[in-house]
Amino acid sequence: MDIVLRATAMFAVVFVVLRLLGKRELGQMTPFEVVSLVVIGDLIQQGITHNDFSVTGAMLAICTFAFWSVALGWLAYLFPRLQKGLQGSPRVIIRDGRLLEDNLRRDRMTRSEVESEMRLAGIGSMRDVAWAILEPQGKISFIKRDRDAEPARQEDNDGPTG
Template sequence: MEIVIRASVMFAVMYLLLRLMGKRELGQMAPFELVSLIVMGDLIQQGVTHQDFSLTGATLAIVTFAGWSLVLGLVGHHSTRARRILESAPVVLVRGGSVIKRNMDIERIDRDELAAEMRLAGISRLDQVAWAILEPEGKISFIRADGQDVDSRRNEDDLAD
């Protein structure tokens, strides 16, 4: 039972830490951020199992983490109020071609990163962007000012036109 309590506490700590770290995708993380997450995983294991290297201890810890993830997912799915607390909301980064500096600062996204994402979406100038929205999963969605579709994942059919 001690492992379940320790795993629950560590789950809460990790959940809060990941929320504080922001909405970056794994591919957008700096090498140090990625290594920090890996090291955190090892530190969590030590804190959860308290050096219990048994199969039972590891299984209890994993099941507890998975259980809490499932519970929070279900609660967020069925309750709008809980979803607002558990999940991050989309954040507007650009409105009408103007950068919203406060939101960029809060989300720790600089202009170079925004420009790189615009280029990937086939947008060359900021005045071509009606809206740029940082989605909860960490991707930036663009809505062009000229109404054209924006899709950074072009396929062969798009290139043939």
């Protein structure tokens, strides 16, 4: 029972720490951050199992983490009001070709990171973006502008007169 209680406490700590890291860090991790997460995983294991190196102890710890992951998923599903706190919410970072600096600052993202993601999505200019949305999982969704729907310029409407 001790392992289950420690696993529950560690699950809560990991959950809070990962939520505090934000979306960007989880979506675009550097090699150092990956190694840090592996080290954190080892530290968590030591904190949960303490001196219990048995297979039963490891299974209890893993099952406890799995239980809380599933339980939080079900809570977010059954109670939509909890979803934002448990899973995060998407944030608009580009609207009509304009970068929303305040929203970038909230997630500690830079313009160059957004531009890099745009290039990976095959978009060359911010003017071509109707919407860019930073998803809760850390990925950016881009919706291109519909060039056909833009208002025509006056000189385009002046056809031949005669």
